[in-house]
Amino acid sequence: MSDANPAGSAASADATQSDDAEPGGTKPATAVDLQLNNCCAHTEDVQQLHDLIAQGADLTSTNGDPWYHTPLHQACYHNRPLMVAALLELGAYESSAHLPSHPLWCSPTGRPIELAEGCGHTEVVRLLKQYARGSAESTSDAAAAATSSSSLSTVSEIVGLASLYMPNYLKDEPAYLEWCHSKADNGEFLRYEQGGQAAGKLLLAGPKIEWYCKNAIGERTKYGWGQTPRFYQAGYPMETEPLVMALAHRIKDEFGETVNHAILKWYADGVEQYSFPHQDKAEGVAGATADKCDMAGDASFYVFTFIPAGVDPRVFTLQKGNGVWHPNEQQKQLHKQDIVWEKALASGSLLQVSPQDNRAYFHALHKSKGGGQRWSLIFRVIKTFIPIDPTIATEVNDRNLYRFVSKAQVAAGQGVRPPWKELEQRIRKQPSFTTAPERRAAKEQANVAKKARH
Numbered sequence: 001m002s003d004a005n006p007a008g009s010a011a012s013a014d015a016t017q018s019d020d021a022e023p024g025g026t027k028p029a030t031a032v033d034l035q036l037n038n039c040c041a042h043t044e045d046v047q048q049l050h051d052l053i054a055q056g057a058d059l060t061s062t063n064g065d066p067w068y069h070t071p072l073h074q075a076c077y078h079n080r081p082l083m084v085a086a087l088l089e090l091g092a093y094e095s096s097a098h099l100p101s102h103p104l105w106c107s108p109t110g111r112p113i114e115l116a117e118g119c120g121h122t123e124v125v126r127l128l129k130q131y132a133r134g135s136a137e138s139t140s141d142a143a144a145a146a147t148s149s150s151s152l153s154t155v156s157e158i159v160g161l162a163s164l165y166m167p168n169y170l171k172d173e174p175a176y177l178e179w180c181h182s183k184a185d186n187g188e189f190l191r192y193e194q195g196g197q198a199a200g201k202l203l204l205a206g207p208k209i210e211w212y213c214k215n216a217i218g219e220r221t222k223y224g225w226g227q228t229p230r231f232y233q234a235g236y237p238m239e240t241e242p243l244v245m246a247l248a249h250r251i252k253d254e255f256g257e258t259v260n261h262a263i264l265k266w267y268a269d270g271v272e273q274y275s276f277p278h279q280d281k282a283e284g285v286a287g288a289t290a291d292k293c294d295m296a297g298d299a300s301f302y303v304f305t306f307i308p309a310g311v312d313p314r315v316f317t318l319q320k321g322n323g324v325w326h327p328n329e330q331q332k333q334l335h336k337q338d339i340v341w342e343k344a345l346a347s348g349s350l351l352q353v354s355p356q357d358n359r360a361y362f363h364a365l366h367k368s369k370g371g372g373q374r375w376s377l378i379f380r381v382i383k384t385f386i387p388i389d390p391t392i393a394t395e396v397n398d399r400n401l402y403r404f405v406s407k408a409q410v411a412a413g414q415g416v417r418p419p420w421k422e423l424e425q426r427i428r429k430q431p432s433f434t435t436a437p438e439r440r441a442a443k444e445q446a447n448v449a450k451k452a453r454h
Helices: 006-011 031-042 046-054 071-077 081-089 092-096 112-118 122-136 141-149 173-185 229-233 242-255 355-360 390-396 407-411 420-428 436-453
Strands: 157-159 163-166 208-212 261-267 275-278 301-306 315-319 339-344 350-353 362-365 374-380
Touching: 031 046, 031 071, 031 081, 046 081, 071 081, 071 092, 071 112, 071 122, 081 092, 081 122, 092 122, 112 122, 122 242, 173 242, 173 261, 173 301, 173 374, 229 390, 242 261, 242 301, 242 374
Parallel strands: none
Antiparallel strands: 157 163, 163 350, 208 261, 261 374, 275 362, 301 350, 301 374, 315 339, 315 362
16 A cells, blocks of 8 residues: 555645544435435446536535545545546545545545555546646646646546556657657667577567666666567667656556556557467466566556557457467467457557456457557566676667568568568677577576576
8 A cells, every 4th residue: 555645645735634633524415415425436427426416416425424425435435436537527626535534444544545545446546646736736837738648538447357448548649659650660660589489580470669777787677578588688778768758757657656668569560460369477477487577476567559540440358368369270269258358449548457467367469450550558567687788789679680661661662571581691690699409508508507506
């Protein structure tokens, strides 16, 4: 649990009264007040909320002795983010956020922010803190800028066990979309080298750009998803990309997680670029061995989506198992009953995938014949750091060698794809290149040395 009442401390002195204050609010005097209280506790029916307010229901009314819960208290305690957002727009923060209520196991003072925090309702907490910050800074230019990029229109949909989907999260989506286009036009997306291949086959399904953070001794984050070890050195410092840093700071401010790694993936073609059903390798994920377990087990990961105008968005799928719609002999069939949640993610949206959902389910962007291009910017909290090797980093960041060229770019005469044999010969000349048998031998030697040390 985070510190008590952070939203109140940011908003106003009224919201930071002493913890021994008496329960506030007024007891419900009418039947419509009771209806309002029950509506906010047990539903997300925003239309009914507005109807009851129109009938004269009081936002400061409570459910009486012994609880003294106003509608805002109820929505926060029962995890109703849609209702919380609507109540905040109606002024419930100013009238009720500072009011204590009957102490509960999760909240010594019974204030709304404390009820939500104590019960682990992260989206409700985010809404309260965001609103509080906007209230505190409303007279400054900084607040105006914050409001333009973050507002209560980012009301979320709860996904799976504990994930959140916010379709209108980014107000500056056009700037990010233009940024994605420029990265593609400048040839900055790379085809990474896949592990387990005799000649370092390059991945075509997911061209990407990677950004990392460093720790106190200058080591960088390492996220292994199946690339060869030398490609752990691929990417650039996150501080060199202002738009990436801006979102990292916003995640920290609004969700409380310090992300330190980002990947921008380009899905240029509906069939050629896709994401096979998988779970991110984190602590607690089945099969995530110690050498392939770089994500913090208690952290979410964050997926921002960018899609050009007029392009049909492809569907993100949260599913049971790793089945696909059109399997080959080595793959499993995906069935409708395996789908936990699927959504054509909107441009400018944010999907926060919780650690619970990453452990329980697989996620995928399946092949889609005729599907248009999109970009995904994914932030993670990485716990594994490795020393930076500048020589290898220069080799694997070689855009002339590893640049991804889309089918559309080839058709438009904006680039070519060298024949594989030619590309393979060029790759083999790099000093850091090793074949799969050489990598296996090196790994075995490292294991022998490790056992000897112990």
